[in-house]
Amino acid sequence: TAIPDNRRSGILGQASILTVTANGIDTSPVVRGVWMLENLLGTPPSPPPPDVEPFDPDTRGTTSIRQQLEKHRENPTCYDCHRKIDPMGFAFESFDAIGQWRDSYAKNIPVDASGKMPNGSEYNGIVEFKDVLLERKTQIARAFTSKLISYATGRRMEPADRPAIDAIVEELDRRGNGFYDLVELIVLSRTFQSI
Known part of the structure; x- marks a missing residue:
């Protein structure tokens, strides 16, 4: 699908970046968010504390990755880092694992590419996210x-x-x-x- 240039412009819309921050099958706002923090902002998140067991939230009833991550953030140990990581990755959810534009996930579940940064800045989609990034x-x-x-x-x-x-x-x-x-x-x- 051809998409307007303002969605694809710059390095953030390049298929190479979008592919390296996915696993080839699925997207991951966490992987994309960590990549943004490490490579674009120079502020990599801290590793999880050594005494934290891998957390497998009860995601029954969730229909999207966003809902699964909301369940994950309910764990106080995970919240602090994921409040910084997840909004950085949600902006890219309109791009699939190989960088193609999409408006919905499987089963016609609409993509929600909005987010709220820890400083309160909000965006709805990649174009607005780029505007938020210009503040930095x-x-x-x-x-x-x-x-x-x-x-x-x-x-x-x-x-x-x-x-x-x-x-x-x-x-x-x-x-x-x-x-x-x-x-x-x-x-x-x-x-x-x-x-």
Whole structure:
């Protein structure tokens, strides 16, 4: 199905991202949410406490992944992390496991791609979610810059690299946050040139 460009635009609508955050058969708002926190925002969730047993909520009577996750969040041990993870993943539910657009799940159950972030921001669908993400534009630019420069240099970024990353992010913002500008700024950076 052809979909409007504003739903598919940017890296978040790319089939490669949508496929790597699914298992090939089903989507998972949890996997997609964790991917967003780790890779786009640079704030990976903490691992579950070591003394927490795998939780298998009673999902009888649920008809959607959203309802199953609501049952899961009823466990106080799971709530704190999942209130951050799940809204990041729900935005992508209109994309199936291989990145195709869908309006409903099996048995014609409508997709609900809405969410409420921990800060109270709400969205309904991927387009509004992208607007919510723009509130964190600098955080996203910093995380993406750090990931890309780490890839380019073949090493993890350390606290000592923060000034270089900040300088790149600042100049990138002045230039309009384009990807080609980011690549150029990384290649011209002392961090990259000193490898």
